[in-house]
Amino acid sequence: MENLALIESFSEFKDDKMIDRVTLMAILEDVFRNALKKKYGSDDNFDIIINPDKGDLEIWRNRVVVADGEVEDPNEEISLSEARKIEDDFEVGEDVSEEVKLIDLGRRSILALRQNLISKIHEHDNTNIYKQFKELEGDIYTAEVHHIRHRAVILLDDEGNEIILPKEKQIPSDFFRKGDNVRGIIESVELKGNKPAIIMSRASPIFLEKLFEQEIPEVFDGLINVKKVVRIPGEKAKVAVDSYDDRIDPVGACVGMKGSRIHGIVRELGNENIDVINYTNNLNLFITRALSPAKVTSINIDDENKRAEVILKPEEVSKAIGRGGHNIRLAGQLTGYEIDVLREGAEEDVELTEFSDEIEDWIINEFKKIGLDTAKSVLEKDISFLVNGTDLEEETIQEVVNILKEEFEE
Incomplete structure (x- = not known):
């Protein structure tokens, strides 16, 4: 056929785009039928024969022979004299099939047809890519x-x-x-x-969960179940794991000898500190484990408000809170309870809420977010720790510290 550039591209599309034969033929026929509609007004009386493997295509137009001067629709009818130019024995009422050369469509139509073909192929590719990745x-x-x-x-x-x-x-x-x-x-x-x-x-917790599946055979095999993952990306994560087999230590299996199994995961996450915790339905015990490495003295749980009041020895408080408040924040996310930390024997201390006349509530709440809810708990911390752990300006923190100091100086 005359339109070599277009025909040669059939095989090219099939090879490059990995389109199956049936799909390619359907796309090609659709493109050519659109071109025929624009040229002739209708494509109903055209047969399109495609061989994409050979890069071959034929288009045949079917018309009915009518007497000279009686042609009403030149696309579907042909006069007797015109029909006899094709074959000299045609008679009125017979069907004539005539091959349409692509060159007859005109150069501009051929260029538009090629562009339409490329567009349809890309559209097909994009749909397939969307479906492929949606499943992933x-x-x-x-x-x-x-x-x-x-x-x-x-x-x-x-x-x-x-x-x-x-x-x-x-x-x-x-x-x-x-x-x-x-x-x-x-x-x-x-x-x-x-x-x-x-x-x-x-940064997603799901990424860490999937790394456990990929790197730890017992998790992949379903012997160990990852119950929940919470993360502060690049800083710290907590992973609650469980096993249906009492003979398997889920934490030990995940961490490995001297951390050998979890080391690759930690490295992948930019040395993110990962705490692996035994899951339990015992809420008191789960909160205690979630606050690791701190040792909890006692816990009071308010189920209605989803709050837990945790009492620790003074030297354990900083461990429970963690650098920048990360440990207590993640423990709360893991357990689903807002955790308030109280010091054991802190009777002489004063709740921050007692200073609400001098310190605004939103500022007090910023300290509470990192487990600091008493005057002494704030005063025990360095200014730099308080700046890094809260969304407060250093100047604001210094004003709070001065107010709290006055209380104990009196």
Whole structure:
């Protein structure tokens, strides 16, 4: 056929895009029928025969022979004299099949047809990519750094699919170079226009859970169950694990001899500190374990308000709170209870709420978020610790400290 560039591209599309034969033929026929509608007004009386393997295509127009001068629809009817130019023995009422050369459609139509074909192929590809990655949501995936932008890292997988790792989905210590292999979970897949937007996350708790499945055979095999994971990405995480087999120590199996099993996970997460905890339905015991490494003296639980009042020896309080308040915050997220820390024998101390006339409630709440709810608990901490652990300015913290000091100086 005359339109070699278009025909030769059939095999090229099939090979490059890995489209199955039936799908390719359906796309090609749809594209050509649209072109015929534009040219002739209707495609109902056309037969399209496609052989995508050979890059071959035939189009036949079927018309009825009518007497000269009686042609009403030139697309569906042909005059007797015109029909006899094709074959000289045609008679009125017979059907005529005539091959339509693509060159007859005109150069502009052929160019538009090719563009339409490319568009349909891309649309098909994008739909398939969307379906493929939608099924991978929540799974670990590896791709290579292709481009580093201010707000995101653009990754490409082995098939050239683009995956976006936004800044807020990265671990704060992450540092990538072009060509690096990056692991994360496929967090979400959406169609924006006709193009799939594939978002990867390394900051999600699910990523840590999937790493446990990938790195620890007993978790992969279902002998150990990861009940819940909470994280402050790059800083600290707590993982509650359980086993249905009493012979298996779930924490020991996850951590390994001298931390050998969990070491690879910690390294993958930028040296994130991971506490692995035995899950239990005993809430008192679960909260006690969640506050590890602190040793809890006693606990009072308010189930209605989902609060737990935890009493510790003074030297255990800082362990329970942790650097920047991370430990107590994660323990609360893991157990689902807001945890208030009280010092054992702190009768001479004063609750921060007693200073509500001088200190605004929202400021008091900032201290409570990191387990500091008494005057002495605040005064025992360095200013730098309080600045890092709260959303308060250093000047505000200093004013609070001065107010609290006056109480004990009196």
